[in-house]
Amino acid sequence: MVKVDGSGGANSLIQARDLDKTFTRGGEVIDVLQGLNLDVAPGEFVAFMGPSGSGKSTLLNLLGGLDVPTRGRITVAGDEITHMSGGRLTEWRARHVGFIFQMYNLIPVLTAFQNVELPLLLTKLSKAERRSHVEATLSIVGLADRMHHYPRQLSGGQEQRVAIARAIVADPTFLLCDEPTGDLDRKSADEILDLLTRLSAEYNKTILMVTHDPAAAEHAKAVLHLNKGVLVEGKAIGAH
Amino acid sequence: MKFLPLIFANLFRKKLRTTLTIGSFAVALFLFGLLIVVRGAFNQGVDVAGADRLIVINKVSLIMPLPFSYRDRFQRIPGVKYVTYDTWFGGVYQEEKNFFPQFAIDPENQALVFPELAVPPDQWKTFLQDRTGAIAGAGTAKRFGWKVGDRIPIKASIFGNETWEFNLDGIYKGTQEGDDETQFWFHDKFLDERRTFSKGTVGWYTVKLNSPDDAVAAAKAIDGMTANSPDETKTETEKAFATGFVKQMGNIEFLILAIGSVVFFTLLLVTGNTMAISVRERIGELATLKAVGFADRFVLLMVLGESMLIALSGGLLGLVFCKLFTMGGDPTGGMLPYFHLSPGAMILGILVAMLVGLLAGILPAASAMRLRVVDALRRV
Numbered sequence: 040m041v042k043v044d045g046s047g048g049a050n051s052l053i054q055a056r057d058l059d060k061t062f063t064r065g066g067e068v069i070d071v072l073q074g075l076n077l078d079v080a081p082g083e084f085v086a087f088m089g090p091s092g093s094g095k096s097t098l099l100n101l102l103g104g105l106d107v108p109t110r111g112r113i114t115v116a117g118d119e120i121t122h123m124s125g126g127r128l129t130e131w132r133a134r135h136v137g138f139i140f141q142m143y144n145l146i147p148v149l150t151a152f153q154n155v156e157l158p159l160l161l162t163k164l165s166k167a168e169r170r171s172h173v174e175a176t177l178s179i180v181g182l183a184d185r186m187h188h189y190p191r192q193l194s195g196g197q198e199q200r201v202a203i204a205r206a207i208v209a210d211p212t213f214l215l216c217d218e219p220t221g222d223l224d225r226k227s228a229d230e231i232l233d234l235l236t237r238l239s240a241e242y243n244k245t246i247l248m249v250t251h252d253p254a255a256a257e258h259a260k261a262v263l264h265l266n267k268g269v270l271v272e273g274k275a276i277g278a279h
Numbered sequence: 280m281k282f283l284p285l286i287f288a289n290l291f292r293k294k295l296r297t298t299l300t301i302g303s304f305a306v307a308l309f310l311f312g313l314l315i316v317v318r319g320a321f322n323q324g325v326d327v328a329g330a331d332r333l334i335v336i337n338k339v340s341l342i343m344p345l346p347f348s349y350r351d352r353f354q355r356i357p358g359v360k361y362v363t364y365d366t367w368f369g370g371v372y373q374e375e376k377n378f379f380p381q382f383a384i385d386p387e388n389q390a391l392v393f394p395e396l397a398v399p400p401d402q403w404k405t406f407l408q409d410r411t412g413a414i415a416g417a418g419t420a421k422r423f424g425w426k427v428g429d430r431i432p433i434k435a436s437i438f439g440n441e442t443w444e445f446n447l448d449g450i451y452k453g454t455q456e457g458d459d460e461t462q463f464w465f466h467d468k469f470l471d472e473r474r475t476f477s478k479g480t481v482g483w484y485t486v487k488l489n490s491p492d493d494a495v496a497a498a499k500a501i502d503g504m505t506a507n508s509p510d511e512t513k514t515e516t517e518k519a520f521a522t523g524f525v526k527q528m529g530n531i532e533f534l535i536l537a538i539g540s541v542v543f544f545t546l547l548l549v550t551g552n553t554m555a556i557s558v559r560e561r562i563g564e565l566a567t568l569k570a571v572g573f574a575d576r577f578v579l580l581m582v583l584g585e586s587m588l589i590a591l592s593g594g595l596l597g598l599v600f601c602k603l604f605t606m607g608g609d610p611t612g613g614m615l616p617y618f619h620l621s622p623g624a625m626i627l628g629i630l631v632a633m634l635v636g637l638l639a640g641i642l643p644a645a646s647a648m649r650l651r652v653v654d655a656l657r658r659v
Contacts, residue, residue, distance in 0.1 A: 103570070105653050106653045125575065129573070129574050132571070133572020133573075138570050140567070142563075144656075146288070146564050146568075147292070148288040148291070148292045153284060153285075157285075157573075158571050161573065166281070205571070
């Protein structure tokens, strides 16, 4: 269930109400998001589309606790994150959000294994437990045989799969993907999208994805368009 | 501990840069160690000076002699336990560069006033009975390969220009850290017999007191006793005398402080710049770490940790090299007999290196900590 009219109920995993976000640039106030409402149920795979500058990434940053709205509130799994302090928000991100970026954002001096292990360093898991989690996750993304490779030794598609493994290894509440296929060729992009679809279908992961690519959006269960600061429904929600 | 691989990986992302920065620390700490060693060498006399000893010199100058007759008069002053005297010989052994101090001593009270410079009793007994006998410090004996029984020729430079020959009757050793083991002693009577001028005089007196508390009164009494005589004296504690002696060579402390400050300030700038570049290069990575859930404080500590690890590695390397260098002994051929890098100085060096590492890392680490994830990710 994905709703954009503020009518979502208590079973929403992610709930945004009356979100405003304004930026001031060169003395000019820019309203990026205006009274935006969103409800996402657990297990949904939602794609956000819209022209450049429409506020897709801004919305993702707000939902991921990387930025705070000018007005409104965001609740995730019962936690209202809008008024959390910076420190609490960081802890919250570690527990609840898995980020997947367009440019993969892997640490180049760490191996695939070490990159995936990063979020687990913030947990109390033992070294052996961390190893087993990382190996299992790298198997899910099909890179068990590349775990000791450095990012420079991997293709773009493989790097993004490592990034996905890093995003899911700590079993976060939801995944935020910002143009995950934007830097990939069609074949690699399709592999990544298939992987995300599998994570949604087999592991019931909640995924919010920003994309410019209609082909990528096709993989989502619901597509929302961001237009003039508000969300409108695209593909029939729940039709996938 | 689990974060160490991340810190090490960051350090070695630019191997050449890290190596050069570590090298800068190593060179600076090598120099620091050397300055401490040189300072220690100059101050060695000050550090080991007895608190209960006074040095009495001619008020005009150290090189002006004092009458031998003063010895018994000083001995009668309240608070004075023993009196001994020395005269600088200033001879040359084989070549000018083979410098070591030679003193004509008073065998009677030498051991009583300087008990820390120990001579085996049988050797001392031989020396007392040998008019041309001599005692050498263990350092000098080792330096020239002398053994007891050797004949040591020393060419005079103040008392004529003939070669004086001595029988090496014994070798003394210091009993406390920093004792000077380079001296060469022979009988004052032998000097007095052979010299053609200033007979019946000595270079200076060393007065051993019953207690350090007697120092002020005894010094005053000695100088009062000789006042208005042809040979007025200047009496001060051995420590004050040694300090004054060092100061004659210039303000070593200031020189060392000035050189050290310049070196460490430069090091601070070099390392600070390196860390700033290192942080600037990986803004995206730092933002990713924060996005993943690493706290601002962690990022601060990580950058500081990198900076301090560079400082620690370079510092240790430099100090180890310095230690190895000083283990070769005095490189000046006798001018700096106490040439030693103490464990305390090494610890101080490590602390100084860590402090520089900390200071150099503070600004880059703070900027990494303040980094806003959203802004940083937009720049990637």
